[in-house]
Amino acid sequence: xxxxxxxxxxxxxxxxxxxxxxxxxxxxxxxxxxxxxxxxxxxxxxxxxxxxxxxxxxxxxxxxxxxxxxxxxxxxxxxxxxxxxxxxxxxxxxxxxxxxxxxxxxxxxxxxxxxxxxxxxxxxxxxxxxxxxxxxxxxxxxxxxxxx
Numbered sequence: 001x002x003x004x005x006x007x008x009x010x011x012x013x014x015x016x017x018x019x020x021x022x023x024x025x026x027x028x029x030x031x032x033x034x035x036x037x038x039x040x041x042x043x044x045x046x047x048x049x050x051x052x053x054x055x056x057x058x059x060x061x062x063x064x065x066x067x068x069x070x071x072x073x074x075x076x077x078x079x080x081x082x083x084x085x086x087x088x089x090x091x092x093x094x095x096x097x098x099x100x101x102x103x104x105x106x107x108x109x110x111x112x113x114x115x116x117x118x119x120x121x122x123x124x125x126x127x128x129x130x131x132x133x134x135x136x137x138x139x140x141x142x143x144x145x146x147x148x
Contacts, residue, residue: 002115004052004139010071010129011041011105011137012097042109045137049113062117063147068126068140069106071099079131090132099127106137115141 021031072090075083079091107119116122123144 001140001142002053004049004141006045006048006137006139007135008041008044008048008137009135010073010097011045011102012037038105042105042112045106045109046112049109049115053113053115060114060117061121061141061143064121064123064144065116066124066126066142066144067107067110067122069103069128070138071102071127071129072132072134072136072138073129074135075131075133083131083133090130093129093131099129102129103127106139110139110141 019031020028022028071093073093079093083089083091103125107116107122110116111119
């Protein structure tokens, strides 16, 4: 099993950064604006993942796998009070952004970093988001047991 902890705030929503762009020859495509916050997050996350995942020591995963991603956001005043009162370090975050949009950014960064050959290889995906004292993104990745 591989575990990656990205000590950065979870990504801005992936879809908010998508725009219809044009190539030099005029063809249209959907892409991210170079200066968008989602693009900046993606570049930073890719670099962090590459530093965690030494390509020389590990093979790119090219078989079906299981991924679990947890997003930890800074506390609000209410969530911090609740955690102190109940002696917990984090609690569930039931507000925006949507988990499916957050997952796309992380999975794209994993492919860009050379960890996964393609995010279509993921056969199980677990997602969670919390308010916590420490802002981070935690990724657990394992090859599916049937394919080991």
